Each structure stands twice: as structure tokens, then as C-alpha cells.
Amino acid sequence: MSAKLSGSERAQALTGLPGWSEVAGRDAIAKSFKFKDFPTAFAFMTHVALVAEKMDHHPEWSNVWNRVDITLSTHDSGGVSAKDVALAQAIERAAKG
Numbered sequence: 001m002s003a004k005l006s007g008s009e010r011a012q013a014l015t016g017l018p019g020w021s022e023v024a025g026r027d028a029i030a031k032s033f034k035f036k037d038f039p040t041a042f043a044f045m046t047h048v049a050l051v052a053e054k055m056d057h058h059p060e061w062s063n064v065w066n067r068v069d070i071t072l073s074t075h076d077s078g079g080v081s082a083k084d085v086a087l088a089q090a091i092e093r094a095a096k097g
């Protein structure tokens with residue numbers, strides 16, 4: 001199980017994750033992505049879904065047309081862990097296409 005990051009570890013991790021931020025009132029990190037249209041957004045979600053399954057670590061997310069809102073936290077640890085940072089990095093790579 002991945003241990004929960006401390007506040008300073010989480011803040012440090014966020015410095016390397018452009019556009020990601022802490023979620024008010026939750027031990028989680030989040031980012032909103034905007035794509036040119038729905039098919040592009042859904043292709044991104046499909047890519048991330050396969051990566052998440054391979055990592056056995058899954059996002060909380062929602063999609064409205066070209067927008068994908070993603071929140072990451074490790075349920076098993078009750079907060080942000082290294083697994084969330086790794087998934088966020090993988091999500092950033094997927095967003096670059």
C-alpha cells in the first residue's frame with residue numbers, strides 16, 4: 001500500500017505537475033482538461049483508462065463534451081500517495097497525445 005504523502009511532500013509533487021492543485025477540504029489533487037471536441041476528450045479518457053488499469057490505480061473523473069475533470073486520491077491510504085503522483089504524470093503524457 002502507498003503511504004499518504006505529507007503536506008510538504010504533496011506540495012513538492014505539485015511543483016512538477018502543471019495545472020494540478022490540491023482540492024479544498026479533501027486530501028486529493030485535481031486538474032481540468034479541455035480538448036477541441038468530444039471525440040478527442042473521449043480518446044484521452046480511453047488512453048488514461050488503459051494506463052490506470054495497468055497501474056491498478058484509477059481516477060475519479062467526469063466528462064462534459066470537451067472537458068475532463070480529474071481528481072486523484074488513494075482510497076486505500078485515505079489521501080494523496082505516490083501512486084496519485086505517478087498517475088498524474090501518466091495523465092499529463094496522455095494529454096500531450
Ligand SMILES: C[C@H](O)[C@H](O)[C@H]1CNC2=NC(N)=NC(=O)C2=N1
Nearest residue numbers: 056057058059073074075076077
Ligand atoms: C483493492 C484496491 O481497490 C485496488 O488495489 C486499487 C484499485 N484502484 C485504486 N485507485 C485509487 N485511486 N485508489 C485506490 O486505493 C485503488 N485501489
